[in-house]
Amino acid sequence: MKKMRFFPGLILLVCARLVCAQTAEEPEVAHARADIAKLRALVEAGAVPRVRLGKAEDALADARDAAILRKTVYGQDLTVEQADDMIAAAARRFERRKKAFDEAQKLVDAGVAAELSLGTFLQDLDLARQECDLAESRARVTREAGEMARAEEALDRKLALAPGEARAIAERFDGDGVFTAGTFSRVETAFEERFGKPLPVSALGETAVHRALGFDHRGRVDVALNPDQPEGVWLRRYLTEKRIPFFAFRQAVAGKATGAHIHLGPMSTHLALGG
Numbered sequence: 001m002k003k004m005r006f007f008p009g010l011i012l013l014v015c016a017r018l019v020c021a022q023t024a025e026e027p028e029v030a031h032a033r034a035d036i037a038k039l040r041a042l043v044e045a046g047a048v049p050r051v052r053l054g055k056a057e058d059a060l061a062d063a064r065d066a067a068i069l070r071k072t073v074y075g076q077d078l079t080v081e082q083a084d085d086m087i088a089a090a091a092r093r094f095e096r097r098k099k100a101f102d103e104a105q106k107l108v109d110a111g112v113a114a115e116l117s118l119g120t121f122l123q124d125l126d127l128a129r130q131e132c133d134l135a136e137s138r139a140r141v142t143r144e145a146g147e148m149a150r151a152e153e154a155l156d157r158k159l160a161l162a163p164g165e166a167r168a169i170a171e172r173f174d175g176d177g178v179f180t181a182g183t184f185s186r187v188e189t190a191f192e193e194r195f196g197k198p199l200p201v202s203a204l205g206e207t208a209v210h211r212a213l214g215f216d217h218r219g220r221v222d223v224a225l226n227p228d229q230p231e232g233v234w235l236r237r238y239l240t241e242k243r244i245p246f247f248a249f250r251q252a253v254a255g256k257a258t259g260a261h262i263h264l265g266p267m268s269t270h271l272a273l274g275g
């Protein structure tokens, strides 16, 4: 499938260079922990200065953050909570590199080290900054998906308790009630032919955000388009003509301009709760 679905390939590429090169076993964490155990013995024996232990502990904390980023920046499916953890881990890694750079700069200023020695520190700092940017953009997309899911949850509640008020949350079109992978593929193609860009899909089927809300979003698709922007107007007209079921959400919470999207397919249902 050539179409971009969630995030540009760039994220995966840069991420591979940053923190994703290791295997899934978090070997860098195990490695850093083993180093600390060895060092501690040496420090206690007086063979190594205590400051080395502090550095090794920093390295362990950094390896843990790298593992968080590998799972989140690189992983496809995030909850809003994981997105927050991801931002915090990226920020800590940036701070460590900033500190290392500042220390190196001091040595250069004092005439103890050559200007040239700053190169690697600068490079690391730059990569850490890119890592923060990626984490930010990934988190933004996840939070938006969270708002969309909450809008659907609000609709679900209204439909159950006060169906008359449901219209205020979303415009509903039942069409012929059928939404399949084939239907979706035709929608994607028509959109791309009309606008020369891929349909901005924000959730394809069930995602971690839906699972966290106990929502069954399988066989449904969310499109990150405001129903009133030109692409959204076009999409609603297309879906209506083809009798494809959809829900158009203008906002998640009354008066708050977030969570706007077009949901393709029948409304999600709540997953049966165990026990």
Ligand SMILES: [Zn+2]
Binding pocket: 152, 217, 220, 221, 222, 263, 264, 268
């Ligand atoms: Zn949806």
